[in-house]
Each structure stands twice: as structure tokens, then as C-alpha cells.
Amino acid sequence: MSVTNKHALLVSVGLLALASAAPVFAQTASGSAEPTQVDEIVVTGQAVARGNNVVGHDRIDALPAAQNIVDAIKLVPGVSIRGSDALNNDPWTYAINIRGFEVNQRSSKIGQTLDGVPLFNASYYLGGSPAQKYVITESVDRIVVSQGTADVGSPAANALGGTLAYVTREPSAEAGGLIRATLGDFDTRRYFARYDFGTLFGNTRLYVAGSQLDAKLWPHGGATPAGIEQVSLEAKSVTQFDGLTVTGFVNYNDSDDDPIIESSRASLDTRGLGVDGSSAVFNPLSAAANENWADDWAAIRENAFAYLKFDWRLNDVISLDVTPYVQTNEGVGEFLPPGLQPRIVTVGGQRRQVVFGNAASRARTATFQNSVGNAVFNYTGGVADSYIALDGTTVTSADCYTADGAVRLTNGQPTCAQGQSYRNSTYDHTRSGVVANARLDLGAHQVRAGVWYENLNRDFGRQWLRYQDIRTGPVIVENAVYRQDFEQTFETDLYKFYVADDWSVTQDLTISVGLQHFLIDISGQTRDETRYAADGGFNGFLTSSVSSDSDQILPSVGAVYDVTEDFQVFGGYSRNSGAIGDWALEKTGTDFARLEPEVSENLELGARYSAPRLAAAATLFRTENDKAIVFLDETFASNTGGINYNVGTGGTYVNAPGGIQTTGVEASAQVRVTDALSAYAALTVLDSQYSATFNAANYGGSRRTQVTEGNTVPGTPDLLLAGSLTYETGPFTGSLTARYVGESEGDAQNRPELVVPSYTLLDLSAAYRLPLGDDDARYIEAQVAVNNVTDERYIGGILDEFNQRYTPGAPRTVYFTVSAAF
Template sequence: MYITPFHNTFNVKRMTTWAALLCSTALLAVTPYAHAEEAAEALEADDIALEEVVVTGKPVTYANNATDKVMLDQTAPAASVLSAIDNLPGIFISEGGTFGSDDWSTTISIRGFNVGLSEQQIGMTIDGLPNGNSNYGGGSKANRYIDSENMARAEVSQGTSDIASPSHEALGGTINFVTNNPTEESGMRAGISVGNNNAQRYFFRYDTGEIMQNTRAYISYSHTYNDAWIGNEGNTERDHISAKFVTELENWTLTGRFSWDDAAEDNYQRISIDQFIQNPDWDRLTDTITGIPYVDQAYRPSWSTLRTNYFTYLRAAYEGDGFKAEISPYFHSQNGRGDWVPPYLVNVNGGTTTRPSGSRSLDSGPNTLFGGSFDSTYTYVDAAGTQLSPFDNCTARLTFPYGGGGAANNPACFPVGSNPVGSYRHTHYNKKRIGVTADASAEIGENNTVRAGLWWERADRDEGRDWHKIIDPRSSQEFDNAAYWRQYERNFITNTFMVYAEDTLEIGDLVLNGGLRKFIVSLTRTDTFGIENQFKKDSNSKILFTAGALYNATEDLEVFAGFSQNFAAIKDSVIEKGPSSVGANLDGETADNFDIGFRYGNDWLQANITAYYIKFNNRIVSIPIGDSVNGIDFINQNQNVFENVGGVESKGLEASVSADVTDHWNIYSSLTINDSVYTQTVSNVVKDNKVALSPEFLMVGTLSYANDGMRGGVSAKHVGKRWGNFDNTDRLASYTVVDMWVGYSMEMAGINNIDLSLNVNNLTDKRYLGGGTPGGYFIGSGRQVMATVTVGF
């Protein structure tokens, strides 16, 4: 029924969609192609006030793209930095929250690989340093590290990435977010933004200019707030501080950066296709307390993500005659919590009221039970606090949420005057990472460069869960500060060591390179309560090979081909439940990536096209054991085991084209055609089925204008139909989202400049299903409007 994406390109429906987009946006504006390293140097030299579009595509042997000024202008100040890369070929970003303000509902897809609640298969770095995974429980995506005003660009290496990329989850490539440098001149900037859904943002940055003849620095602060765009309850609040310095000596450049980010986010919920058809404006979370705990488990303000992240690094880079080297030690700390409200209290088997010596002192009281196991639950008590059971043969049922609950959840099945009970469940996340990257390259003769380096990191992560009694579920979800049950507390140590070497040879217009890389990863799980034995698991890679070729056919045209073996180590989330959930022969995941393409660039036209093939092996899958819990598994009753089962095969095409139509108008278009299928049948995954939630067709068109302080543009992105679940019975509809922006920057007496801007995302207020997990999908954010005034002193 479904033909290959290459043939799909030419069917009438796809061609009609493409033509309509091109016409409606007057054909479109691109990331200009950077023909040489000068583009990156120009970006670094003036990251704050770029006036011209600078594009993407370094002259390397693998596919890569980077954001330009137009893409940054399209992004509202309050938006997540992730949204800036959405127009690049091969990239699919879906954010369910206002301006991307909910990490829970954020998903990323590249070439059949995904980052979301259930998978972390794409590497992410900040100024070339690892982000510490992108998962919900203990991970941190780039939006936790960078404000949009402080981002110079984002560099995307789809599939094959730089051999030095410090990530052990980069099966589908790496996204590197680059912060801008302090300015040469001293100055201050202050911005205020307002938008719908009560969105507010304040931003301040002070640049020192040159101090001590060779040093520049800045410090910035931002505060962001917005209400949920669905319903009338729930909000997001974020505070962020960043500081950076650059010191330039004769042969050395010293760079240091610090960021602090504190976010409190109320979440959005996944829904089915049928629920979306029934009401596309509601994700089935509620706005009011009904006094019935089973219904109130869906109260949005109790679905919360709380995270505080600190990240800092120092970098020393040396460049001498034929030799380059740099070393970058870094430190990251995260503290956080995830909240839910189970509609019952738990009866616990065993446990102790004596706090184990190794556990953290979190919200405990004299009656707090540590450890033990689940026995049963109860939902109603009498006036004396005695647990009640529902009437025999009571047939009254609630119908919401999750298809409705049984008699034990319905107040009609209990005596008049019975009191409901409920829990407020906290999952605590604490993580500290310390690491270092080092890289050196030397020219051996005129045409040969040898490069080698390493990455070392120690990650120390704690995760614990406690249950608090809700004081009076009839009126609110306020809870006892002291937990009645500390269910578990675990510590995970992950030690990572990566070493690599690469040789690059230039023969006339031909560049050849080849390299080797190896990961040595060890994981240790410790039960902090001292109940379970310590568990260790190694996840080392084999020697991984990379190879590539680049041919400069003319001054304007280069042809490239690349191959790399990528590796994703076993994550500590796989060993959370101990050895019983880990297959005896479980190994890390691997992917073989092949790229071939060309890049073309002259004074007014830039284009690139890449064809790729990927074989993803040893895919780690959680295989259920026994029956599953209906609704949310609050207690972790579901049993599963992780095994390596087959993988994914992907092939496709990525392309972009940019043209400077006049001195002031630019058009850009990008195209992605992807075919990703499973290679083995296991559990609910079926061989030859399309990969769930992997886009098969993406197209972007942008028209932009810039002249004498005035800028503006319109951009449209079309997402084709996708299969949503493993068995390919959910077919998500295609959709097109249009963004618009306009801005004007001018000088005024007494100040350096004043900048006015207006950003409108999802201009037509399109309703659609974006990312999610197989079978459950987040509603794409509705129209968001933000106006900003920025004053420079």
C-alpha cells in the first residue's frame, strides 16, 4: 500500500501540497550555506546583532545544518531554543506547551530517532559539552541551559556527527546549541514581552565590553510566566541567570560560562485520536476540584514538573603553528520533582519508621514508613478514619477519566457522610555530573592532520518517591508535609569514558578522513534504603569506525559522503527496578549511518541535498510481563524486562534551498522525505511496520525581508501523515502551521537603540496532534502572540 518516500515525492497530493506552500509564501527563505569556516567566525564575532542571513553546512563529510538569523527572528523571546531548529531539513519539533514551556510534552524526531517520554536517541550538547541526557527523569534539554537572546546558533548533525561529539545517546545525530559571546563594546539591554495566555517575559543583559585589554564578559537574567493555553488552570514560571567571559591571549583563548535555571511547569496530557476528534481543544485535564479524587487526579495544577539546573564550564583553547588543543572541564547539578495525585491511600506491607542511614532527609515525620511493598489501596473512610469498602453489587460507575473507575472510586457506592482520601505523590530527582573533554590536532606535513581526544564524565543521580496524604480532598489538594510512605530511594552512578582518533588527508580538491572511537560505560545501582543488593552493569561499545570524503568539484560545489557507527549506552533508567528488569545479555544500541550529498553556494543561491541510509541495531525495548494497570501506574505495579530486539531501518532525503531574490528579500525551502521501518517482530512491535511517530514528509517555506532596521517574514511548515502506534492502526493527520513575525530597530537620542517586535506562532490557530508516545499524543499548541520592546543602553 505504501511506496518508498522517493516515489512518494512525485505523487499528486505531495506535489499539490508543495506547490501550495511555495505559492502561499512566495517561495521561501533559507539558512544560507556557509561555504567555509569564515561563516562560523563571523557568527562568533557579532552574535548579538547579525544583519545578514548566514547559513549552514560546514564543509565536512557528513550532513549538517545550522540556524540563521531569520530562524532566530521567527522565535519569540519566551520560546524554547528548541523551536529555532524546527525549519531545518530532517527536524521535527513538537511542543505542547505555550512557547514550548512544558518539557513533559516536548518531542524531537530526526530520521526515525526520537527524544520524548519513552525514548532518548538524539545527542544534545551546549557549547560542545554534554547536556546529561534529555529524558524527563533526570535529564535536561537545551531549554534548561540557554535563553533565546543568548543563543548564537544551533548546529544539527543529522545521523553522522563529529567524532568528538560527547554523547552516548546520539544514535540519530547531535544537536549542538552555541551561546553567543560577550560584545566588544559595553552596554545594557532590557526587554519586556507580553502575549496571550497571560504570557510575560523580562530580560536584562549587561556586557562589560573589553576589560583588562583582553577580556569581555556578560551577565543576564530573565523571568518568564504564562498560563496554560488549554483550560483556565495551570501555568509555567521560569527564572534564568547566565554569565560568560572570554579572554583572548596571544595563542590562548579562555572561556567560562555559568547558567542557573529554575522552572515550575504544569503539564499537558496525551490523548487518543478518538478523543481529539471528539474535542480537539481539550487534553482531558481539568480546571476545578470536584471533591471526587478519581476525577481530580486529572486536575492540571497537580501535574507538575519542578526543576533547578546549574551548569558551568571552563575552556582553555590553544592555537599555534600547526597545532590546536583545548580542554573543557564542566559541572552540572540538577534538583527536581515530578507531581501526581493518585486517587487513594496505600496500605503498605512491611517497612520501618526508622530512617535508613543512607537515605536523604526528605519530608519525613515520626510516622513515615520507609520501604515496604504495596499491599492494597482504599478510597473512602468514615468519620473515625476507618477504611471503607464499597457496597456489594454497587453498579454506579464514573465515566471519567481513563474510561471510568470501579465501584471503589464512586462516592455513590459508599454510605452518606463518607470522606474521600487521596495521595499527593512526589518523585524526587537529584543529579550531579562532573566531566572533562579534551581535543588536540596536529598538522603532519602540508596535507595531513591527525586529531585525538577524550571525554570523561561521572554522573551521580538519586531518585526517590514519597507519598503524602491530601488533607481534605473535598476542597483542595493541599497535603501533609510529612510523607506517610517513602516508597523507594535509589542511587545511580554512571561512569563514561570515550576516546577517539581521526586522520584527515587532503589530496588536491579531495579530502579524506577516517577515525576510530570507543565508549567504556559502567552503571551502578544502589538501594539507598539498604534493602536490595547493589547491581552493576557495563555498557561498553565495540570499536566504532567513521570514514568520509569531500570533493571540491568547483569553487561553488562540493560533494560529500560519510559513514559512522553510532552508539547509545544502556541508560540508568533501564536498571531502575534492578536485575529482574534487565535481560541477561542486554547490550547498548548501535546504528550504522551512511550519508551522501552535495552543497552548492554562490553570491545569491545556496542549496544542499543529502541522501541517507541508517541501520539501527540492538534496539532496547521494554517488554511487558503480565497484565498492565489501567490508567496511570502510580505504584509501579507493571512488570517489564528490557531486551535487545532487532531495530529500525531508515532511508530518506533531506534538502534545502535559499535564494537572495533582491538585496532585501530572501526565500527558503527545506524538504524531508523519510522511510523508517521496524526490522523485527517482538511484543507489540511488528516487522516492516512504520516507526511510530516518525514523520515521513516535512516541508518548510519561508519568505523574509530585512532592510534599514526593518525585518519580517512568514514561514509555513507542512507535516505529512504519520503512523502513531506500533501496530500502525493510528494514522495521524497531516497539518500545516504558519508563523509570522515583524520587527523594527532604530536609534534614539540618549540610548543606543530600541527594538520593537511581534511574533505570531500558529497564525491560523490550527488544531493538530503533534508528538507523544505510541498510542498517546499531545495536542499542538494553539496560536501564540508575543510583542516585545527591547532597549539598548
């Protein structure tokens, strides 16, 4: 199908639905954090004084079972989901953009919660985790998407672009289970099982669940060992007492995720969009060729999360809930720098290898390693380079070179193997806290107030190991760190206070007012190159601290007016804070006395229409971000391109004189054409610009960039269209979705050659359910899902706005799932 025809099909689907309807809005209290009733055909919205949508479990069920749960919101207006992995489980290329604000590998400006509990930031490389590391997809009942303005009581400290609130299913009162198996392209295998124990002891419901995913990455036809490996275990219980409900939830996730590897645009233009920047095989003769070997670029993490919620209804007026929670996260990020880069210092006239040292101690890179794996440097001016290694042996140039500097040969081949480093970023944090809310039903006034406290302890470091001998294969020498760049420890104490009132002025008019305030203190200590003398002596840890209190009380005000029984208008204003994270203390050049939290202001005006068979909603909005926190002054970032494997703690975070300014319209429509057929469409038009001129860089390796006021924000499409047709009759269900993603800028400087072209994606799913009894609880179901039906080639990933690196989108993929419920 040609691009023109595909676009015509999408526009036709969109016009069909927009001409007739839009997403139903649930009739809830104006300030309610969650809907009480949801029409779950495709997408619905809450009747609150801000733009929002609710994605129900039917939309979630239409995804391939192995798909990243965040992809369920890709049809929501104002939302753009990026990613290059076929299932979007790769945390390197995955990104969310809402009204110009992003979650990507180095930014997290959208809040996320699970059952009202904060999930920390969603960026792997800021120490966080995306939602699929906290919950199994089949356990998600719905997702509340608040674009731009979060609920004033939401426990999120970085919600400049809004929040994603995931709500889990309730355990069933009846015993039963679900078993599911998925097979698909690129050797995808995913297994899931859940068992509901029914009602225990007369007042308790409980389920346990588990899933396992193994999938090869699509570049190179999935023939490499690289892929996604995830195991999740989960349980949830609900116990009812008189006036008290106790809910417990626990999830454990163990992941080994290899990424789609990025390329320059020149490389993509030359090689095409059918392959990424990785190498398919491990080269036993060239460490440089292994730098991008697909299987050992990886993010390996163990994540555990649990909460225990106590919900009291004291009487008809007062109710309280208190939810303590805890999360742990531990793992590494892997890279393969070519060569070995040991630290050598001179002590008492003798050169010795050390693990820690100053920058001068790592001045050279060794191409070869000797028979016991130590780095060997070539002769300099005919003089051998010798030093005492960590293992106490003496290493000399003669191990791998002849006296004239030539590579020493044995039987015509180099005597020594090329050295291959295995560099790890190490992550380890524990996060614990409590969310407490009180609600007063005072008739015309629904008053809420609450506090959120969290303590975060996070360790971050970087260490270098090596391969044993690349000529014999990719065997890593475990527990043998030959160099460490830094180790850092951070502690964050966060308090949030809020109060809100939803005042029903009349039967038709509700005014909502809220105030929130953050008190955040962060401290840390750093051991890095700057703390070492030339002889390797350690001069003690560098300590630092910063306050990230919101600069003032943050207000939220809005109104909802029911013009008729079917038609509603709303409007609102809010001021949000984007807290400084402990990631800012990673860069020790920052002037913390001058660094301030980011802020954003949101104005919205919208309308909703709801009738039995059709509904529609539209929102006009303007969001302005100020004091954007940007990175500067890493020497490498100013002078060099490519990957900086020595990037450390240098550089500084500063506040820009402005940030992002976005104006736009979001509209969505849904119609029940017949009892069996429903149609949905969404339209988003965005103008997202930088509101000031400033300098910034990606500390991982981009040159310093001047961002010019008025430039379009990269990765923010100017136009988004989405549509779906869903058909359900008897045991058969089918769904066709289409998304048109308009062109977007590819970097902050808006270089014409880096513009990301528009593209259109069609996805199809169909399922047949065979009942096994008189009720709906027992059945066998077969589902087939096809992503990217037309095999569109497109750029699926932009790593961030500064590094000018991109990844190709996934080709057509097919998945087959069989489910058995009993």
C-alpha cells in the same frame, strides 16, 4: 483559509526557493566541529562529509522571545519538532525526531552539547533536561544540527540520530545592555535583561543575564492556574592571555512546568482538539475528578550548569583545549492519584502502617480519610478494619462508615473528606567531567584526538504525600510522606576516546577518517518492595551493575570534493553507539549480563551548491539501528490500561533483534531574491521502518505490544516541507514561515484509527527598530509574532510509540515584545 489553500501556499513557497537555491555552506575544515563563518539569514551548512545545517541567530531572533530554543531548528530538513504547549516549553509533550530517532518523555537518542560540553540526555523522565534548562535563548548564537552522523569528537554517548550543538554568543568588547519584555496570549509574561561589561582589566569580557517566564497553558482558555514558570540566571566571561583563552560559563534554571495532559484518540475525537485531558478546576468533593487537575501535574526542577574552558595555542602546529564542567539537577514530578494507598503490615498480631513494605502491604485503596488525615478502610463482612497509623493513633472503619458499610453522614454530607494522594517522583543528580582535545596542523593533515570523562551520581525515588482536606482546597501536607515505593542510587563512569584526521589529498579533495570508543560502567542499588518481608522487615539493598562499552572501535570515514568553486559533493559512513543509561538499572528484572548498547550505521551521499545570491544542498541517506533497547514484562503493562501509579522497579530491558531502519532524502534551498527579500525552503522524504519483529511496552502504562518488521516508526512523518520568506529593509524586518508535516503512524502497531493526520502551520513575525544613535548598538525595537496564524487544529504530541496517548496542538497565539539596547 482551507487546508487545500494552505498547502498550496506552502508548496508555492517551497517551489519558489527550491527552483532557485538552498542553504549556504560555510567553508570550514572538513572535520571541524564548528563553522568559522556563518551566513545567518535562515539556515546554513558546514562543508563536511555529512549532512548538517547551521541555524543562525537571525532565525533564533525571529522566534517569540519566550519560545523553546529548540523550535529554532524546526525548518531544518530531516527534523520534526513536536509539542502541544504554545511555546513548546512543556517537557511532557515536547519531542524531537531526526531520521526516525527521538527525544521524548521516555527516550533520548539524539545528543546535545553546549559550547562543546555534553548536556546529558534531553528527556526529563530519564533524568535529563532539554537545552532550554541550560541556556537563555538570547545567549544562543547558533545551533549546529548534525542529522544522523555526529562529529567523531562530539561528547555524546547517545547520538544514534545525530546531535544538536548549541553555541553561545561571545561577550561584547563594548559595554552595553539589552532589556526585553514580552506579553502574549494566555497571560504570557516574559522578561529578559543582559549587561555586557565590555573589556575589563585589558583582557577580559563578561556578560550577565537573567530571564523570567510565566505563561498559562492554553487549554481551558488559560483560565486555570496551570502554566510554565521559569527563572534563569547566567554569566559568561572570556579572558585572553598570551596563547591562552579562558572561557567561563554558568547557568541556573528554576522551573515549575505544568504539562498539557494527554488523552486517548477516542477522547480527542469526541471532545475535539480544543482541549486537553486535564480538568480545569479542583473538585472539593471528588478525588477521582482531581486526578487530572491541571495545576498539580507538574515537573519541578532546579538545574545548574557550569564549565571552565582552557584553550591553548602552543604554536602554529599544536593547540589544546581542556574543559572541566559540572551540572546538578534536583526536583520532583507530581501526580494526583485518587484515594489513599497506605502500606499496612501485621507485626505480632497487630496491624501497623509503615512507609516501606512489600507489594501485599498496599493491597487496598481507601476512598476516605478521617479528621486527622489517615486512610480509612470500609468494613469487611461486618468486621471493622483497624490499624495503628504512622502518627500512633488507631484508625478504624467507624471513623467514616456505619456498621452496615454505608458512608457516614453529617448534615446529609459525608463526614469524612475523600482522600487525595500527592505522588512524587524524586530526582537528584550531580554530573561532573572533563572534555580534552588536541589539534595538530600538519599541513595536508589536520589531526584531532581527545578524551571525554564523566562521572554521574543520580538518585531516583518515589514517595506519597496527601492533601489536607480537599473540601477546603488543594492544600498539601508538606514533609509528611506516608508511603515510599522505592529509592535508588546509580553511579556511572564514562570514558570516550577518539582520533580523527582530515587529509587534504589535493586542493579539491579532503578525506576524513575517525575512530571512537566508549568505556562505560554503571552500578546501582535499589530499595523497593521486593526487599521487604511480610512483617515489614528490610532485607537489604539490591545491587546491580552493567557495562556499556561500545562493542568495537566505532569508525567514521568520509570525503568532500569541490567539483567547482561553487559545487561540492560529499559522502560518508559512520557507526554510532547508543549507550545503556543508568535508567536501565531502574528495572531490576533486567539480565544485565545480556544487555548491550544500541548501534546505528549511517551512509550518506550529498551535494552542495553555493553562489553569492543562492545556494542549495541535498543529502541521500540510509540509517540502520540494531540491538534497540526496549522494555518488557511489567505486569501492569501486560494486563491493564490507563495510568499505573504503582509502577515501580519491576520489568526488564532487553535488546530487540533489530531496531529502526530509515532511508530518505533531505534537500534545502535559499535564495537572496533582492537585497531586501530572501526565500528558503526544505524538503524531507522519509521511509522509517522497524527492521525486526519484537515485543515492547511503555513501563508507564501500556499493554505489551508486538512490533512487526516493516511497520512504520510512529511519530515520523513521511513528508516534511518547510519554507520561509524574510524581508528586511531599513528598520523593518518581517518573516513568514510555513511547515507542512505529513501524516505519521500513531503507534508501533500502525493501527489505522490512530494515524496522526497531516497539518500545516504558518508563523509570522515582524519587527521595527528605532536607532538611538549613529551605531547599531543602541535602539528600541518592537516585535509582534503570531504562531499558527490560521488557527490550525492538529495533534501536536505523541507521548511515545507504545502508550497510544496524544495531545492537541496549540491554537493561534500572539506575542508582543519590546526591546531596548543601550
